[in-house]
Amino acid sequence: MARGGQQSLARVAVIVRAGWAPLFWLGVLSAAIGLLLPGLSGRRVGGYAGAALFVVCAAFVALVRRGRYRAWAERASRAGKFDFLQDRAVTLRAWRRAHRWWLVGAFVLGVASSFAAPAVLGLAFAGAGAGLRLKAGWIGRREREDERALWVRTDWAGTGSPVGKRVKGYRTTGLAAGDAAPGGALRR
Known part of the structure; x- marks a missing residue:
């Protein structure tokens, strides 16, 4: 790949972190x-099963594909x-627009499943959101250790995963580049 052309780059940690807030809060809601619904299994069973799924989903999402990121x-x-470094807000907005119907579907499915087992799928979705936040934190710690920020071309990542099939490599800059702190949070 020639370095002479201009390419748009999105921060890897921001793409990973983009889904945590909508997934977590829609799952909690x-x-x-x-x-509020009694459900077939009862609130207590649904609550315990949901809490267990929260932990399992958070751990699974936080740990999956770490080898590819590494x-x-x-x-x-x-x-x-x-190379053009895409703003954090633009990356977040693009990811959330591309996934808005998936998020709405997850919310509806979480509420609908409560007629059988209250809160189970909602807490599973919230756990997936928490796992994305943990993964972004892990990427941020790696960026601080290596003292370089990780970026991926926007046409390769699209609005999907920064380790998807279309991704052919990452680019690096110093930690001060861009408007996102290590881990994808807004720089203060």
């Missing part, structure tokens, strides 16, 4: 609505002089 980070090349 659907679980709260679900606890491998791409180790082979990352330096960003070119003319």
Whole structure:
């Protein structure tokens, strides 16, 4: 890949972190609505099963594909002089727009499943959101250790995963580049 062309780059941690807030809060809201319904299994069973699924989903999402993130980070090349670094807000907005119907569907499914087992799927979705936040934190710690920020081309990542099939590599910059702190949070 020639370095002379201008390419748009999105921060890897921001893409990972983009889904945590909508998933977590919609999951919590659907679980709260679900606890208002008695359900077939009862509120207590649904609450305990939901809490267990929260922990399992959070751990699974936080740990899955770490090897791919690590491998791409180790082979990352330096960003070119003319590469365009996408703002954090633009990356968040693009991810959330692309996934809005999935989020609405997850919320509706979480509420609808409460007729059988209250709060179970809502807490599972909230756990997935918490797992995304943990994964973004892990990426941020890795960025601080290596003293370089990880970026991926927007046309490769699209609005999906920064380790998807279309991704062919990462680019790096210094930690001060862009408007996101390590881990994808807004820089203060």
